[in-house]
Amino acid sequence: MQVGNRVTAPSNPEGASGKAPQYGDLVESCPDALLVLAEDGTIRMVNAAAERMFGYSRGELAGLDHRMLLAEGFRNGFQRMFFTLRREADSTAAADAETAVASAAAHVPMEVYGLRRDGTEFQAEVACSLVVTDAAAYPGAAGGTDADADARTAGMIVAIRDTSHRAETDDGLREAMSLLSATLESTADGILVVSNEGEIAGVNNRFLTMWGIPRDLLASRDDEAVMGFVLDQLQDPAQFAEKVVALYADPLAESHDVLEFRDGRTFERYSRPQKVADHVVGRVWSFRDVTAAKVAQDRIARAMADLAEQSAQLKALAFRDGLTGLSNRQQFNDSLGSALAGPCGTAVDVLLLDLDDFKEVNDILGHHAGDQMLIEVGRRLRTCVRPSDVVARLGGDEFVVLLVGSLDPEAVAARIVDSLRVPVWIDGTMLRPSLSLGLASISEDAVDASELLRRADVAMYAAKAAGKNRYMRFRPEMMKALVDRNDLEAGLRLAVDNGQIAVHYQPIVSADRGTVVKVEALARWVRDGALVSPKDFIPAAERSGLIVEIGTEVLLRGCTELKPWLDEDASRSLAVNVSGVQLQHGDFAELVLAVAESCGVDARQLVVEVTESVFFDDDCHVIRQLMNLRTAGVRVALDDFGTGFSSLGRLQGLPVDTLKIDQSFVSMIRTGAEQLPILNAMIGMAHGLGLTVTAEGVETSAQAEYLMKLRCDSLQGFLFSGPQPESGLQQGLEQAARAIAALRGDRVPGHR
Ligand code: C2E
Ligand code: MG
Ligand code: MG
Numbered sequence: 001m002q003v004g005n006r007v008t009a010p011s012n013p014e015g016a017s018g019k020a021p022q023y024g025d026l027v028e029s030c031p032d033a034l035l036v037l038a039e040d041g042t043i044r045m046v047n048a049a050a051e052r053m054f055g056y057s058r059g060e061l062a063g064l065d066h067r068m069l070l071a072e073g074f075r076n077g078f079q080r081m082f083f084t085l086r087r088e089a090d091s092t093a094a095a096d097a098e099t100a101v102a103s104a105a106a107h108v109p110m111e112v113y114g115l116r117r118d119g120t121e122f123q124a125e126v127a128c129s130l131v132v133t134d135a136a137a138y139p140g141a142a143g144g145t146d147a148d149a150d151a152r153t154a155g156m157i158v159a160i161r162d163t164s165h166r167a168e169t170d171d172g173l174r175e176a177m178s179l180l181s182a183t184l185e186s187t188a189d190g191i192l193v194v195s196n197e198g199e200i201a202g203v204n205n206r207f208l209t210m211w212g213i214p215r216d217l218l219a220s221r222d223d224e225a226v227m228g229f230v231l232d233q234l235q236d237p238a239q240f241a242e243k244v245v246a247l248y249a250d251p252l253a254e255s256h257d258v259l260e261f262r263d264g265r266t267f268e269r270y271s272r273p274q275k276v277a278d279h280v281v282g283r284v285w286s287f288r289d290v291t292a293a294k295v296a297q298d299r300i301a302r303a304m305a306d307l308a309e310q311s312a313q314l315k316a317l318a319f320r321d322g323l324t325g326l327s328n329r330q331q332f333n334d335s336l337g338s339a340l341a342g343p344c345g346t347a348v349d350v351l352l353l354d355l356d357d358f359k360e361v362n363d364i365l366g367h368h369a370g371d372q373m374l375i376e377v378g379r380r381l382r383t384c385v386r387p388s389d390v391v392a393r394l395g396g397d398e399f400v401v402l403l404v405g406s407l408d409p410e411a412v413a414a415r416i417v418d419s420l421r422v423p424v425w426i427d428g429t430m431l432r433p434s435l436s437l438g439l440a441s442i443s444e445d446a447v448d449a450s451e452l453l454r455r456a457d458v459a460m461y462a463a464k465a466a467g468k469n470r471y472m473r474f475r476p477e478m479m480k481a482l483v484d485r486n487d488l489e490a491g492l493r494l495a496v497d498n499g500q501i502a503v504h505y506q507p508i509v510s511a512d513r514g515t516v517v518k519v520e521a522l523a524r525w526v527r528d529g530a531l532v533s534p535k536d537f538i539p540a541a542e543r544s545g546l547i548v549e550i551g552t553e554v555l556l557r558g559c560t561e562l563k564p565w566l567d568e569d570a571s572r573s574l575a576v577n578v579s580g581v582q583l584q585h586g587d588f589a590e591l592v593l594a595v596a597e598s599c600g601v602d603a604r605q606l607v608v609e610v611t612e613s614v615f616f617d618d619d620c621h622v623i624r625q626l627m628n629l630r631t632a633g634v635r636v637a638l639d640d641f642g643t644g645f646s647s648l649g650r651l652q653g654l655p656v657d658t659l660k661i662d663q664s665f666v667s668m669i670r671t672g673a674e675q676l677p678i679l680n681a682m683i684g685m686a687h688g689l690g691l692t693v694t695a696e697g698v699e700t701s702a703q704a705e706y707l708m709k710l711r712c713d714s715l716q717g718f719l720f721s722g723p724q725p726e727s728g729l730q731q732g733l734e735q736a737a738r739a740i741a742a743l744r745g746d747r748v749p750g751h752r
Contacts, residue, residue, distance in 0.1 A: 033160040036131065037066050041079060044155055053162060055117030066158075071113035071121045078128070081110070082156050085130035114160065123163045131157045188288065193274055195282040196251065198223060201274075210267070210289055235260040247271055251280040259287075266294040321393040323371055324378030332392035332400055336449045339404045340442065349409035351401040352456035353416065353437040356468040358397035363613045364650075365429060372426045373433060380419040385412060400456070413439050413471040434469035436460055441473075458482045488532075489540050495525055496549050502526065503557045504723035507736035508575070508694060508716040511708045514744045516736050518607065518694075519565070520575040520716065521558035522723045523550055538579070547579045555592065559599035559606075561726045565733075566605050575607035575637060580614040586621070589628040596634075604633035607658070611639050615654055626655040637694065641682070648685045659686040663697020663717070672702035683710045704743050715740070 027034060033050035035043055043061045051058055054069050067075040109125045116122065132154050184191055190207030194200055200223055208218065211230055218226060227244075231237035240259060247253055254272040261267070267287045274282040319331035327335070339348045355361075355377065362370035374397065381391045381399060390402040401416070403409050417437060424431045438459025440452050459474040462481055466472065495501055501523055508518040525532045541547040555576050562574045582588055596603050608629060614622050626636050637658035638651075642665050651659070661682055668676055686693045695707045698717030707715060720736035740746075 035158045074112040190287040192285040265291040327392035335390045348442040349403040350456040355397035356434045384415045436463035437471035439473045506723040509740040559601045609637045609639040669703040
C-alpha cells in the first residue's frame with residue numbers, strides 16, 4: 001500500500017518471501033505516524049511511529065476514537081476529509097472496476113495540532129487516503145473487535161508528520177511578513193502591486209488614502225474600475241494611461257515621473273518590476289505626495305523670479321540716470337570699456353557735450369525748468385543716434401554719446417548741435433538751448449578710455465572757447481589750451497600768494513551833477529610783463545576758489561588807496577565787483593564791513609556789484625547777506641544787466657540800489673538817432689522801481705548824449721576814462737570830469 005495514491009493492497013501483509021523488506025516492516029519502520037481509521041473514526045491500526053508520537057501503545061489505541069489524538073479545534077477535520085474522499089472514491093471506482101482496494105488521496109496536506117498522552121500539543125501535517133480493505137489482513141491491528149470480522153470495510157489511512165521543527169522557521173517568516181507589512185503601512189508612499197496579468201496583488205493603506213479609493217471598490221476586484229477612478233483624478237489621464245501600457249509592454253523597465261492632479265496635488269511616481277528570484281511576476285508602483293514640497297518649490301521659484309526681477313530693476317536703476325532715463329556714467333564706462341576691448345579696427349567715437357549757459361536756466365527759471373530742459377535734451381540726443389548707441393548723462397548738464405562702428409561721427413555731432421537749435425518751451429518760456437561738443441576717436445595714440453574722454457573734454461572746451469554752440473574734433477594742439485588753462489590757474493595762485501594782484505580804478509560820472517561820483521575797482525594781473533584780462537583770470541579764480549582772496553584784496557586795496565578821495569566828499573563811493581562764489585561764504589557781509597571799518601571807510605561809501613545770477617540761487621542766504629550789507633549802508637548794484645536770461649520783471653523786490661546797463665546795449669547806440677525802446681524801457685522801469693541807472697561801456701559822445709536824454713543817472717566808459725592804476729587815477733578823474741562837463745556844456749570842467 002502506498003499512502004496518497006491508488007494502490008492495490010496485498011492480501012497478505014507479510015509480503016512476499018525473500019530479502020526485500022516486508023510490507024509490515026515498511027509500515028512499522030515508516031518515520032511518519034500511520035493510523036488506519038474505520039469509517040466511524042475509530043482507530044483500527046497504528047504503527048510504531050504513532051505510538052512514539054502520541055505516547056500510547058497500539059493496544060491502548062485500538063478501537064478508540066481517533067479524535068482523542070487531536071487538539072481542540074482540529075477534531076472534526078478527519079471526518080469531513082473522510083466523506084470527501086469517499087465521494088471521490090465512489091466515482092473513481094466505477095471507472096476502475098477491477099481495482100480491489102481503491103483509495104482517494106487528499107492531495108493537499110492538512111495542518112493540525114496533535115494531542116499527546118501527556119496532554120501536550122504539537123504541530124503536525126496530515127495526509128489522508130481512503131482505503132477499502134480487509135481489516136483482518138492487518139497483523140499489527142490494534143486489538144481485535146467485532147468490527148474486525150467485517151472483512152471488507154471502508155476506512156482511512158492517515159499519515160501524520162510532526163512539524164514542530166518548522167515552527168521556528170514559520171515564526172521567522174511571520175516576523176519577516178509582519179515587518180514587511182508594518183514597513184509598508186508606515187511608509188509615506190502609497191504602494192500598489194499589480195501582477196503580470198494586470199490584477200491588483202496588494203496595496204497599502206496609504207495608497208488607498210492618497211488616491212481616495214474606496215475599500216469596496218478595491219474589494220470588487222474590478223481593476224478597470226479602479227484604473228478609471230485613478231485616471232479621473234489626473235490632469236493628463238491619457239499620458240498616464242499611455243505610460244502604464246508602455247510599462248506593461250516592457251516588464252523590466254523602471255520609470256519615474258510626476259503626476260499633476262486636477263485638485264492641484266502633485267505625486268511623484270516610481271514604477272519597477274516585482275521579481276521573485278529572477279522572474280518578473282508583476283510591477284510595484286509607488287506614489288509620493290509631493291504637493292507641499294512642490295508648493296514650497298513653486299514659492300521659492302516665484303520668490304527667486306521676483307528677486308531676479310528686483311535685482312534687474314535695481315541693476316537698471318544702477319545704470320540709469322534717474323532724471324533723463326539715459327545711461328549713467330557707470331553704464332557709459334562699462335560700454336566704452338567693452339567697445340575698446342572689441343575687435344581691432346572698429347571705430348569708437350566719444351562725443352562729449354555740455355549745455356551752454358545752463359547754469360543761468362537753472363538759476364533764473366528754477367530747477368524744475370532746468371530739469372525739463374535736461375530731459376528734452378536727452379530726448380533729442382536719442383533721436384540723433386542709432387538705438388544701439390549709448391547716450392549717457394554724466395551729471396549736471398554734461399552728456400556723452402558713444403558711437404561704435406560709426407562711419408561718420410562728425411555727421412552725428414553736427415546733427416546733435418542742430419537738434420538743439422529748435423527752441424524749447426518750458427513753463428511758458430521759450431528757450432534756445434545750445435551746446436558745445438567735443439569729439440574724440442580711437443586712434444593709435446588714444447586707445448584707452450580715459451585718454452579718449454580727456455581728448456573729448458579738451459575738444460569740448462575748445463568748442464566753448466571758440467564761441468559755443470558748435471562741435472569740434474580733437475586736435476593735438478588743443479591740448480595746449482588745456483595746458484594753458486592749468487598753467488593759468490597755477491600762475492594765478494602764485495600771483496595771489498605773492499600779492500601780485502593789482503587794482504585799477506575806473507571813474508563813473510554823474511550825468512546830473514557833472515562830476516565823478518564813483519570809482520569802480522577792477523582787478524588786474526600783470527603776468528610776465530603782460531596784462532592778463534579779467535575775462536580770462538576771473539573765471540579761473542572762480543573755478544579754483546581764489547576769487548575769495550582776490551575779492552578781499554581788491555576791497556582792501558580799494559579802501560586803502562581811495563580813502564583820501566572818499567574822505568573829500570561823503571557822496572563819493574567805491575564800487576567793487578563781487579562774485580557769487582564770495583557770496584556763498586556765510587561771513588561775507590561781516591568781512592566787507594570789517595575791511596571797510598579797518599580802513600576807516602564809511603560803509604555808505606561802498607557799493608558791491610553783483611550779477612543777476614546770484615539772486616536765483618535757491619538759497620536765500622545770498623539775499624540775506626546783501627540785505628545785511630544794505631542795512632549797514634552798503635549799496636548794491638546789479639552789473640551787466642540785460643545779458644543772460646533775466647528780465648525787468650524780476651527786478652522787483654531785489655535788494656538792489658543801482659542797475660548797470662551792460663555795454664552790449666550801449667553799443668547799440670551808434671549815431672544817437674536810432675530808436676532803442678529797450679534802453680528807454682530799462683531806464684524807465686529801473687526808475688519806476690526806485691533804482692538809479694548807470695550805463696557801462698560808454699565810448700562815444702553820441703552814446704553819452706543818448707543816455708543822458710533818457711535820464712540815465714551815471715555813465716562809465718572809455719569816453720570818460722579807462723580803468724587807471726592808483727598812480728594814474730588823478731589824471732583819469734580829471735579826464736572824466738572834463739568829458740562830462742563838455743557833454744553838459746559846462747564851462748568849468750569838473751574837479752576831483
Ligand atoms: P565789469 O564789472 O562789468 O567791469 C567793466 C568792464 O568793462 C571792465 O573790464 C572795464 O575795463 C570794461 N570797460 C569799461 N569801460 C569800457 C568801455 O568804454 N568799453 C569797453 N569795451 N570796455 C569798458 P575788465 O576790467 O576787463 O573786467 C571785466 C570783468 O571782470 C568785470 O566786468 C567784472 O565782471 C570782472 N572783474 C574785474 N575785476 C573783478 C574783481 O575784482 N572781482 C570780480 N568778482 N570780478 C571782477
Ligand atoms: Mg562791475
Ligand atoms: Mg559790467
